Amino acid sequence: MTLGQAQARDGVQGAALRVDRVACTASGLCAGWLPERITLDEWGYPVLDRTPLTADLLGHARRAAGSCPVRALQLHLRTG
Amino acid sequence: MMLTAPPPRLPWPTDVDASRLLGLLQGADLRGRGGAAFPTTTKIASALGRRPVLIVNACDGEPLVAKDEVLLRLAPGLVADGAALVARAVGATEVVLAVHAGSAAQRHAHGLVAGLAGRWPAPRVLAVPHRYVASEAGALASAARGGPSLPFDREQPMTAGATGGRGSVLVLNAETLAQVARAWAGDTVPTRLVTLSGALASTGVVETTDEVTVADLVLGRGGRTAHPPRAVLLGGYGGSWATWDAVASLTLAQLDAGPGLGAGLIHVLGPADCPVAAVTGISDYLAAESAGQCGPCMFGLPALAGDWRELGDGRTASEAWQRWQRRLPVVQGRGACGHPDGAVRQMASALAAFGPHLEQHRAGLCDAVAARERAAVPA
Numbered sequence: 001m002t003l004g005q006a007q008a009r010d011g012v013q014g015a016a017l018r019v020d021r022v023a024c025t026a027s028g029l030c031a032g033w034l035p036e037r038i039t040l041d042e043w044g045y046p047v048l049d050r051t052p053l054t055a056d057l058l059g060h061a062r063r064a065a066g067s068c069p070v071r072a073l074q075l076h077l078r079t080g
Numbered sequence: 081m082m083l084t085a086p087p088p089r090l091p092w093p094t095d096v097d098a099s100r101l102l103g104l105l106q107g108a109d110l111r112g113r114g115g116a117a118f119p120t121t122t123k124i125a126s127a128l129g130r131r132p133v134l135i136v137n138a139c140d141g142e143p144l145v146a147k148d149e150v151l152l153r154l155a156p157g158l159v160a161d162g163a164a165l166v167a168r169a170v171g172a173t174e175v176v177l178a179v180h181a182g183s184a185a186q187r188h189a190h191g192l193v194a195g196l197a198g199r200w201p202a203p204r205v206l207a208v209p210h211r212y213v214a215s216e217a218g219a220l221a222s223a224a225r226g227g228p229s230l231p232f233d234r235e236q237p238m239t240a241g242a243t244g245g246r247g248s249v250l251v252l253n254a255e256t257l258a259q260v261a262r263a264w265a266g267d268t269v270p271t272r273l274v275t276l277s278g279a280l281a282s283t284g285v286v287e288t289t290d291e292v293t294v295a296d297l298v299l300g301r302g303g304r305t306a307h308p309p310r311a312v313l314l315g316g317y318g319g320s321w322a323t324w325d326a327v328a329s330l331t332l333a334q335l336d337a338g339p340g341l342g343a344g345l346i347h348v349l350g351p352a353d354c355p356v357a358a359v360t361g362i363s364d365y366l367a368a369e370s371a372g373q374c375g376p377c378m379f380g381l382p383a384l385a386g387d388w389r390e391l392g393d394g395r396t397a398s399e400a401w402q403r404w405q406r407r408l409p410v411v412q413g414r415g416a417c418g419h420p421d422g423a424v425r426q427m428a429s430a431l432a433a434f435g436p437h438l439e440q441h442r443a444g445l446c447d448a449v450a451a452r453e454r455a456a457v458p459a
Contacts, residue, residue, distance in 0.1 A: 020233045021374035021416045041410050045375035 011052025014078035017061060019046055023072035030073045033064035046073070081271060082155050082258055083287045096168035098128055104263045108270060114217075114253030115142070115316060115343040116418070117336070120260070123250065127170045127239040132248035134172040135224055136163050136257060138179050138189060139208065141215030142316030142343045143365075147273040148179075148254045150285040152188035155258060160192060162257030164199045165264055170250060174202035176224045178215065181207035212317070212369035216417045217251040219371075224249070230371050231417035255344070272332065272344060276302045279309065279350030288332070295328040298346060310349045310448075311433055315342020317362050318422020320429040321355070339429070352455060354448035355437050356392035359430040363388050366423040377420040380411035384427060394442045 017037065026044035036057055037049045053061050065075040102121050111117040114137055136159065138148040151159055167175050177193055179185040189205045196203045206224055208214040214229040221238055223229040238249040252260075255273050262271075274297065275285050281303025288297055294312070299305065309324045320339035327335065335341050349355055367381035384407055390400035404427075412424045431438075440446055 018235065021376070021414065022231075022233045024375060026375055041376060041380075041414075042407075043375050043379040045379075045414070047410065047414070 011054050012058060012077075014076070015053040015058060015061070016076045016078075017048055017053070017065070018074050018076060019048060020072045020074070023070050024068075025070050025072070027067075027069050029067040029069070030064040033067055034060045037061070038064065081269075081287055082158055082262065082273070083150065083285075096165050098124075098169040101165060101169050101260075101264065105260060108259070108263045108268065110256065110259055110263065111336075112253055113147075113255035113259070113272065113344060115318070117340055117342075120252070120256055123237075123239065123252070124166060124170060126237055127248055127250040129171070130239060130241065130248035131171045131173050132239060132250040133174050133176060133221075133224060134163060134167050134170070135176045135178055135206070135217075135220050135249060135251040136254055137215060137217070137220060137251055138177060138185055138254035139215035139220075140180070140183075140185065140343075141212065142318075142345055143212070144277045144347055145275045145316060145343045145345050147275055147285045147344055149183065149185040149188070151254050151258055151273070152179075152185050152192060156188060156192045158258035158261045159254050160196060160199060161264070162259070162261035163252075165260055166250070166252065166257065167201055172201055172250070174204070175200040176204055176206045176220075178206045178208060178220050178224070180210050180215070182210070211371075212366070213371045213417065213419055216419070217249075218417055220251055221249040230373060231415075231419070233374075233416035253343075272341070274332075274341070274344045274346055276346055276348070278313075278348035279305065279353055280348055281305070290333040290336075291331050293329055293331050294335070294346065297332070298328075298348060302348065305350065307351045310351050310353060311355055312349070313345065313347040313358075313362075313426075314339050316345045316422070317366055318342070318418070318426060319345065320425060321359070321433040322429070323433050326433070350451075352448050352451040354446055355430065355434045356388075356441055356446070357448075359427065359434070360385070360389055360392060363423065363427055366419070366426070370419060371417075374415045374420070376411050376414035377423075380407060380414075381420060381423050383407055384411060384423070388427060388430075391438060392441050394444060397438075397442050 028040055028044050031038045031040045038046050061075050065073045106121045110120040140148040163175055177189045179189045193203045193205050208223050208229045216231045218231040219229050241248045270290050271287050276283050286301045311323050314320050319342040363385035367385045370377045370381050372378045387400045387404035390396050408424050411420050
């Protein structure tokens with residue numbers, strides 16, 4: 001199994017989404033980009049699923065963070 | 081003891097050995113008395129070498145709690161010594177004594193700080209608005225650096241310094257610091273300040289030990305009641321309800337292992353106090369006191385309070401019940417500060433404690449009303 005396959009199955013070490021609750025304005029765009037990990041509550045605010053991000057979701061996760069109009073959603077990629 | 085004995089006059093240490101201080105606090109198993117019961121040694125250790133701003137939280141942020149004010153009035157020297165010790169140990173650059181604007185504590189605070197020349201680095205009083213969240217640790221840190229009295233979202237402990245170039249901030253409760261001074265002075269009998277409130281002959285702040293039972297403390301110091309209390313709210317508005325029968329025989333140390341004593345509140349409901357009304361009042365208050373910054377808190381707390389009102393009202397109880405059950409876990413843990421978590425804790429514990437009473441309300445009945453009517457007629 002290649003590293004890529006392992007990451008697709010087990011999650012990418014150190015990759016995590018975080019939302020700044022104060023900054024978030026409930027645009028809801030993030031859930032459109034990453035429904036696998038982000039759902040919206042009844043008021044439109046994101047609920048994050050803490051299941052590790054797999055490699056095949058990283059691109060969408062990056063776009064989800066990029067789509068946030070107030071940069072409240074951040075994708076952290078910690079190494080080491 | 082803190083309130084009844086004269087404070088120990090410490091020989092003024094010019095240099096505080098941090099490892100000795102932490103060892104003493106570890107030995108005393110001191111945990112924060114502001115509400116969260118976080119291990120004090122862990123918090124202080126995380127600030128070592130970071131030259132933090134030390135904030136002494138004497139706000140009595142829980143509306144029914146009065147211990148910080150009592151401490152500043154009766155034992156200001158202990159708070160002063162505790163803060164001085166910690167400030168030396170961590171190399172604090174300034175010490176900020178935080179109180180609510182216009183409170184009795186604010187008057188004591190100005191007197192205390194005026195006499196502290198040379199004992200605290202750069203001492204000053206910070207008066208914050210009369211809002212529930214204004215005394216939250218992050219809100220105090222924000223106000224201390226001239227920002228709004230509002231919590232902010234933080235990725236790491238404030239002692240580590242936050243993102244955006246803010247420096248390290250160490251926030252400790254006034255009673256916690258008084259306990260630090262006691263430990264340093266070799267006074268090893270663990271005590272705590274408890275505010276007794278509600279349906280008692282005598283209410284107010286008492287100092288007690290961990291080994292006292294809730295019944296002995298409440299009935300012994302609060303005055304024996306004609307009928308046993310119905311229930312207690314432990315810790316504060318963001319604390320936990322429990323029926324009297326469930327906790328009367330427990331010691332305070334045993335409470336620590338369960339619901340906890342939070343900021344040291346024991347608020348008593350008597351037989352004539354309707355718990356549904358009490359929970360409604362607190363839930364509405366907490367909803368109104370949201371800082372209005374985080375959506376799940378700003379919208380979730382009023383929704384939950386409304387659901388509870390309907391549950392108590394009885395007519396549409398089953399739909400309200402389903403909404404409420406669905407919303408509680410959604411709101412939990414989704415604020416920048418712990419405000420929504422406290423509100424959820426209070427409401428969820430109310431359900432566990434008052435389920436049978438809610439059933440009465442669904443049938444249009446309330447035994448608290450009966451108890452009040454009984455008191456009004458001759459035997």
